[in-house]
Amino acid sequence: MQLKRVVVTGIGALTPIGNTIEEYWDGLVNGKSGAAPITYYDSEKFKTKFACELKNFKAEDFFDRKEARKLDRFAQYALVSSDEAIKDSGIDFDTVDKFRVGVIWGAGIGGLETFQNEVLNFAAGDGTPRFNPFFIPKMIADIAPGNISIKHGFMGPNYTTVSACASSANAIIDALNTIRLGHCDVIVTGGSEAAVTIAGMGGFGAMHALSTRNDEMETASRPFDATRDGFVLGEGAGALILEEYEHAKARGAKIYAEVAGGGLSSDAYHMTAPHPDGIGVVRVMQNCLKDAGLEPEDVDAINTHGTSTPLGDVAELKAISKVFGDHAHKININSTKSMTGHLLGAAGAIEAIAAILSMEHGIVPPTINHKHFDENIDPKLNLTLNKAQKRDVKVALSNTFGFGGHNACVIFKKIS
Incomplete structure (x- = not known):
């Protein structure tokens, strides 16, 4: 089919x-x-x-x-x-x-x-x-x-x-x-x-x-x-x-983006804490890329789950490094929760929209309020800190994770 x-x-x-x-x-x-x-x-x-x-x-x-x-x-x-x-x-x-x-x-x-x-x-x-x-x-x-x-x-x-x-x-x-x-x-x-x-x-x-x-x-x-x-x-x-x-x-509609694919996984680890090695997060992004028929090197931007919790942020970034390898250093990574806070069940929707608008306008919104580097985070990652960055975003990924170990990932691409 x-x-x-x-x-x-x-x-x-x-x-x-x-x-x-x-x-x-x-x-x-x-x-x-x-x-x-x-x-x-x-x-x-x-x-x-x-x-x-x-x-x-x-x-x-x-x-x-x-x-x-x-x-x-x-x-x-x-x-x-x-x-x-x-x-x-x-x-x-x-x-x-x-x-x-x-x-x-x-x-x-x-x-x-x-x-x-x-x-x-x-x-x-x-x-x-x-x-x-x-x-x-x-x-x-x-x-x-x-x-x-x-x-x-x-x-x-x-x-x-x-x-x-x-x-x-x-x-x-x-x-x-x-x-x-x-x-x-x-x-x-x-x-x-x-x-x-x-x-x-x-x-x-x-x-x-x-x-x-x-x-x-x-x-x-x-x-x-x-x-x-x-x-x-x-x-x-x-x-x-x-x-x-x-x-x-x-009908001649204006098209913002194509929904290229979606991925799901479970941490199967803890009620609220992510697996420290981000195993479930690795798999959800891999599943999403496979569903979209895209390679890790195709991704330009990732709007992370990035809630500002001590454990979650590190686990997610470790997972990104595992999935994307050296290409992770070329991706614009951000967390719009630094501005909106965490909208719980609505987070995935507003963050998907942020990813779509990044492609529409060629700008990646910043991760604000960052002053102190965490030694547990790869310093080569571009976390789009404190100021928006211009970027021709052709493929954008949005991560969302929930209590209970629910992981969901959606990927968008410019229409062609």
């Missing part, structure tokens, strides 16, 4: 450094930090008092009050970012078969704030169960793609992938394969997350996963730096329109 080619024809983003694609890209190339004091609740008693929240996002700008009350923030973000991507694609959905249009979305947690608030309200009451009738529909992780499909009448495959921080990368790979196999012509994919909550920050803080640099919050997310002490929690969403190549070409 001849697999169909798949391309990206629309993108949308809602991030801590910009609420549209244009704003997001501007923030990336200018090295903007999204970290700031938490505004959603009183964080005084928490070890970490900052996060990468969305700025200037108002639900009432996109939804009426009644509709907004039925949606957890993660679902609001999904609808807003997917609307931008759908508009960007230029597809007239009144002229296509909606049974061949699907939504495959990623979320690592889903409606955490909704769950938290309902339980807190119950605990504060007299023991009588007075739960909101929208509690379950607002909370479940699969409601985001459900709402997207309902809004637009898309009747193809519709589901959520849940693999912690790899969730939206998994969604992109599922969307790729669904179109490749001829089951759909168009899929809205990506991911959203809204875990900057009492429960989210408290839970990750208890794991000692978060940076506690409250006096240096803007520079706390510092991937690859010797003084890194944990990730900065972020929130938002990224959306991509994947389309079968001939379908896109027939």
